[in-house]
Amino acid sequence: EKGGYKHFMAKEIAEQPVVLGDALRHYLKADHINLPEELDFSNIERLTLVACGTAFYACSVAKYWFESLAGLPCEIDVASEFRYREPPLPKNSFALFVSQSGETADTLAALRYCKGKVAHTVAVVNVPTSSIAREADLALPILAGIEVGVASTKAFSCQLLALAVMALKAGRDRGHLSAAQAAAHMDTLRALPGLMNAALATSDEIARLAAQLAEAQDILFLGRGAMYPLALEGALKLKEISYIHAEGYASGELKHGPIALIDRTVPVIVMAPHDRLFDKTVSNMQEVMARHGKVLLVTDAKGATTAAEGTWAHLRMPEVAEPFAPILYALPAQLLAYHTAIAKGTDVDQPRNLAKSVTVE
Numbered sequence: 610e611k612g613g614y615k616h617f618m619a620k621e622i623a624e625q626p627v628v629l630g631d632a633l634r635h636y637l638k639a640d641h642i643n644l645p646e647e648l649d650f651s652n653i654e655r656l657t658l659v660a661c662g663t664a665f666y667a668c669s670v671a672k673y674w675f676e677s678l679a680g681l682p683c684e685i686d687v688a689s690e691f692r693y694r695e696p697p698l699p700k701n702s703f704a705l706f707v708s709q710s711g712e713t714a715d716t717l718a719a720l721r722y723c724k725g726k727v728a729h730t731v732a733v734v735n736v737p738t739s740s741i742a743r744e745a746d747l748a749l750p751i752l753a754g755i756e757v758g759v760a761s762t763k764a765f766s767c768q769l770l771a772l773a774v775m776a777l778k779a780g781r782d783r784g785h786l787s788a789a790q791a792a793a794h795m796d797t798l799r800a801l802p803g804l805m806n807a808a809l810a811t812s813d814e815i816a817r818l819a820a821q822l823a824e825a826q827d828i829l830f831l832g833r834g835a836m837y838p839l840a841l842e843g844a845l846k847l848k849e850i851s852y853i854h855a856e857g858y859a860s861g862e863l864k865h866g867p868i869a870l871i872d873r874t875v876p877v878i879v880m881a882p883h884d885r886l887f888d889k890t891v892s893n894m895q896e897v898m899a900r901h902g903k904v905l906l907v908t909d910a911k912g913a914t915t916a917a918e919g920t921w922a923h924l925r926m927p928e929v930a931e932p933f934a935p936i937l938y939a940l941p942a943q944l945l946a947y948h949t950a951i952a953k954g955t956d957v958d959q960p961r962n963l964a965k966s967v968t969v970e
């Protein structure tokens with residue numbers, strides 16, 4: 610059942626090019642975005658995205674996409690806060706609930722809170738028969754296949770894909786993207802499975818770096834733009850399976866406090882494709898290096914040529930057009946967590962104190 614892999618997590622990480630390919634074929638038919646007609650974003654004034662844990666980080670990435678590709682104001686929150694803060698909701702809005710299991714108690718309660726208050730409640734789920742899928746007005750499958758490892762991997766990238774496709778539809782519906790721009794973004798998405806295979810090929814290199822990461826007490830992840838929530842996800846993945854304390858920060862926030870933590874014992878993982886924000890992230894990275902932080906730069910060939918000098922190590926991802934790099938960079942983040950946990954000898958598929966589905970609040 611593990612298909613020759615030692616752990617479900619390893620299998621599920623490796624499956625991502627295939628499941629993402631399946632999801633792409635489902636959601637993109639030539640130039641047509643295959644989403645329900647009712648999901649018409651033309652006159653919507655706001656999108657609210659609610660989830661927990663990794664699914665919340667998928668929503669956090671998607672906020673960047675909905676805002677930049679569709680000019681659609683987005684609100685995001687973790688379900689446990691959202692459900693109790695009595696948020697006012699414009700009638701003319703959609704509320705989106707992202708959940709792998711579709712059974713997370715707080716997310717389900719947040720959905721029930723929104724019902725009748727917004728134009729549509731939309732579930733983005735992996736389990737189509739789940740409570741969240743049944744109770745939402747619309748349910749969209751992420752098509753990741755059964756995920757067994759407690760740490761979510763392929764569900765995360767497939768959540769991102771479903772959200773990316775939705776953001777493109779929103780961009781078209783709202784006249785924010787031309788047909789040609791949308792088609793170019795679709796091509797970027799369709800290229801991802803191939804790029805993911807190249808990203809997976811860095812697994813052995815990551816395993817070698819992980820032997821040293823496993824010695825650390827604390828590890829920081831930095832990112833900017835849509836790579837910021839990916840930094841949060843990288844830190845979550847690492848702490849849940851390796852039990853090493855990890856935090857993700859927006860690169861620009863570093864000097865507002867966390868830089869005080871940096872010394873030669875602290876690895877800092879910088880997730881930075883060579884995009885329009887690259888130089889800014891690099892200058893934050895150099896501040897870390899000046900304080901002897903141990904930088905691992907995850908970037909592409911252009912980024913490595915400009916900025917790898919003086920880092921402890923760097924990993925090269927293939928180039929990916931903005932703004933979908935987080936889907937690709939999720940893979941090295943997952944592999945870093947996986948190999949570090951293996952180096953520490955923890956139980957990666959069944960980390961202590963965690964359950965696959967959190968059905969109590």
Ligand code: F6R
Nearest residue numbers: 662663664708709710713760761
């Ligand atoms: C982390 C992880 C959790 C879940 C969270 C939400 O790897 O798996 O943070 O993402 O418990 O679960 P779902 O998506 O089932 O609602």
